[in-house]
Amino acid sequence: MGELLILLYIFVLATLAGKEVISKVPPTLHTPLMSGANAISGIAIIGALVVTGAADQPWVKVLGTAGIVMATINVVGGFMVTDRMLQMFRKR
Amino acid sequence: MESNTITQIAYLISAILFVSGIKQLSSPATARSGNARASLAMLLAIVVTLLDHEILDWTTVLAAVVAGAAIGGVLARYIQMTAMPQLVAVFNGFGGGASAAVAAAEFLRAGGSGPSLELGVGVTIVLGTLIGAVTFSGSLIAFGKLQGVVTGSPVTFPLQKTLNALLFLGVLVIGASLAHVGVANGVAPVFGMGALEISGPFFAALVAGALVLGVLLVIPIGGADMPVVVSLLNSYSGIAAATTGFVLNNYILIIAGSLVGAAGLILTQLMCKAMNRSLGNVAFGAFGTEGQTARVKTGQRPVRDVDAEQAAMVLAYAGSVAVVPGYGLAVAQAQHELKKVCDLLEDRGVTVRFGVHPVAGRMPGHMNVLLAEADVSYDKLLDLDDINAEFDSTDVVLIVGANDVVNPAARDPDSVIAGMPILDVDKARTVIVMKRSLSPGFAGIDNDLFYMDNTLMFFGDAKDQMSELVKEVREA
Numbered sequence: 001m002g003e004l005l006i007l008l009y010i011f012v013l014a015t016l017a018g019k020e021v022i023s024k025v026p027p028t029l030h031t032p033l034m035s036g037a038n039a040i041s042g043i044a045i046i047g048a049l050v051v052t053g054a055a056d057q058p059w060v061k062v063l064g065t066a067g068i069v070m071a072t073i074n075v076v077g078g079f080m081v082t083d084r085m086l087q088m089f090r091k092r
Numbered sequence: 093m094e095s096n097t098i099t100q101i102a103y104l105i106s107a108i109l110f111v112s113g114i115k116q117l118s119s120p121a122t123a124r125s126g127n128a129r130a131s132l133a134m135l136l137a138i139v140v141t142l143l144d145h146e147i148l149d150w151t152t153v154l155a156a157v158v159a160g161a162a163i164g165g166v167l168a169r170y171i172q173m174t175a176m177p178q179l180v181a182v183f184n185g186f187g188g189g190a191s192a193a194v195a196a197a198e199f200l201r202a203g204g205s206g207p208s209l210e211l212g213v214g215v216t217i218v219l220g221t222l223i224g225a226v227t228f229s230g231s232l233i234a235f236g237k238l239q240g241v242v243t244g245s246p247v248t249f250p251l252q253k254t255l256n257a258l259l260f261l262g263v264l265v266i267g268a269s270l271a272h273v274g275v276a277n278g279v280a281p282v283f284g285m286g287a288l289e290i291s292g293p294f295f296a297a298l299v300a301g302a303l304v305l306g307v308l309l310v311i312p313i314g315g316a317d318m319p320v321v322v323s324l325l326n327s328y329s330g331i332a333a334a335t336t337g338f339v340l341n342n343y344i345l346i347i348a349g350s351l352v353g354a355a356g357l358i359l360t361q362l363m364c365k366a367m368n369r370s371l372g373n374v375a376f377g378a379f380g381t382e383g384q385t386a387r388v389k390t391g392q393r394p395v396r397d398v399d400a401e402q403a404a405m406v407l408a409y410a411g412s413v414a415v416v417p418g419y420g421l422a423v424a425q426a427q428h429e430l431k432k433v434c435d436l437l438e439d440r441g442v443t444v445r446f447g448v449h450p451v452a453g454r455m456p457g458h459m460n461v462l463l464a465e466a467d468v469s470y471d472k473l474l475d476l477d478d479i480n481a482e483f484d485s486t487d488v489v490l491i492v493g494a495n496d497v498v499n500p501a502a503r504d505p506d507s508v509i510a511g512m513p514i515l516d517v518d519k520a521r522t523v524i525v526m527k528r529s530l531s532p533g534f535a536g537i538d539n540d541l542f543y544m545d546n547t548l549m550f551f552g553d554a555k556d557q558m559s560e561l562v563k564e565v566r567e568a
Binding site: 007010013017018019022024031033038039044047052060064066079081083088089092 | 107110111114115117118119120121123126130131133134137138141142143145146147148150152153156157159160161163164165166170171175176179182183184186187190191193194196197198201209211213267279322323326329330331333334336337338339340341342343344345346347348349350352353355356357358359362407418448450453455456458460461464465467469470471473475476507
């Protein structure tokens with residue numbers, strides 16, 4: 001259980017760190033925050049790459065490839081649309 | 093150094109960039125570079141992963157990345173800002189779907205090599221599949237509701253909660269017995285599973301059950317409650333990614349996933365607070381239905397209505413104006429006309445600010461994005477607490493397409509919206525309400541604000557009336 005405990009430590013501490021930095025985001029930026037966070041949840045692409053890269057069975061490869069496509073849509077689309085929104089926030 | 097050590101250090105740098113990138117989102121001035129930093133963190137993590145792991149088939153992997161990037165890029169480039177909630181819902185769904193796909197692939201891989209899984213891995217595979225699949229189908233339904241493909245009204249049927257509870261229980265039982273595969277060495281698993289031939293159908297049932305559960309959890313939720321649902325699904329997509337991190341023993345997946353999980357949870361809480369509802373009430377209350385509007389009779393009391401010319405006079409000769417935009421403004425696409433009115437007023441020396449309620453749009457902060465798109469300077473966008481401190485000294489409040497969030501009934505302990513945080517617009521000297529009719533908002537109750545002595549009703553379509561207002565203010 002040692003390894004699993006370390007993972008749990010990381011999970012809890014990262015959640016607390018996330019809570020701290022995200023609470024400071026003002027309501028004005030909540031939509032970009034959400035779409036940006038959304039892009040970050042595309043981190044699942046790492047998992048998809050690992051699984052697909054090592055795939056030696058056809059169905060594993062199919063699932064992994066589908067995972068890569070979905071996660072990449074999430075990552076690329078998420079960061080791009082967040083940038084598109086944020087460049088509109090201007091002070092005049 | 094071993095390549096694995098280099099990878100772990102790169103993941104650490106990536107984690108630091110993610111956290112500091114989000115931190116930069118705390119100000120509109122630095123937010124754009126914060127987003128760039130987070131995308132750099134992602135790129136770093138991807139490149140390092142590709143270099144560190146053996147990739148058997150580069151063609152497939154790269155083709156999948158290019159296809160995904162093209163689809164995501166086109167969606168991001170051409171989406172209308174009003175459709176942002178739908179887009180976020182779809183992206184959420186894909187994030188959840190990707191996590192579910194990864195967990196399912198790991199299950200197949202492990203199943204193929206016999207019952208050698210540790211219990212911990214079995215549990216995380218099941219959880220990753222479950223949360224990912226619920227996020228996927230739930231997000232697609234949320235997309236459908238926001239896009240108008242699926243009805244925005246709550247879909248309810250008898251014994252719905254019982255069915256949901258039973259389904260959830262069933263999925264958990266299947267999941268638990270699957271996770272038990274891990275202890276197959278020595279201990280007899282619940283269903284005697286182990287080999288893929290036996291456990292496969294159970295896994296398929298788990299996926300199917302989770303997909304159906306995602307649909308059933310979202311369909312009873314009304315259109316007005318979508319900000320909560322989108323926030324919650326956002327959180328799920330992060331937790332699903334973190335769970336696959338447990339499966340693959342990958343730190344960066346856990347860190348980035350839990351950051352998103354935390355973000356979604358915080359936004360969910362904020363949205364619930366802004367609507368004065370508990371999460372349970374949103375999830376199971378079947379609230380926010382347009383059908384409820386028939387409950388009250390409105391228009392029985394006299395109101396003072398004005399035309400564009402009179403409204404323009406009141407605005408043009410005010411010292412300070414606070415604009416309160418609601419979702420009606422976005423529906424009518426009148427934000428650009430509104431900006432013109434505000435520019436004209438400012439040219440005359442009138443101080444103009446915007447009071448934005450947290451649930452003014454269809455997702456948290458949506459209205460601020462729409463106003464930013466119309467080129468409104470962000471320092472003029474005030475949130476609930478800040479603008480409420482200003483209404484006492486404001487000459488005119490112009491309300492466009494908002495209703496429940498300015499209803500003074502929220503201060504009456506007997507009202508259905510009692511305790512909901514509202515904008516205290518009735519404290520201003522004059523209130524102009526731009527609205528189609530006296531019909532109630534989502535809460536289905538009449539609004540006393542409309543009948544007050546200092547309230548002027550300016551009836552009509554927001555866009556048409558706003559264009560009229562531009563003309564009249566120019567001539568005033």
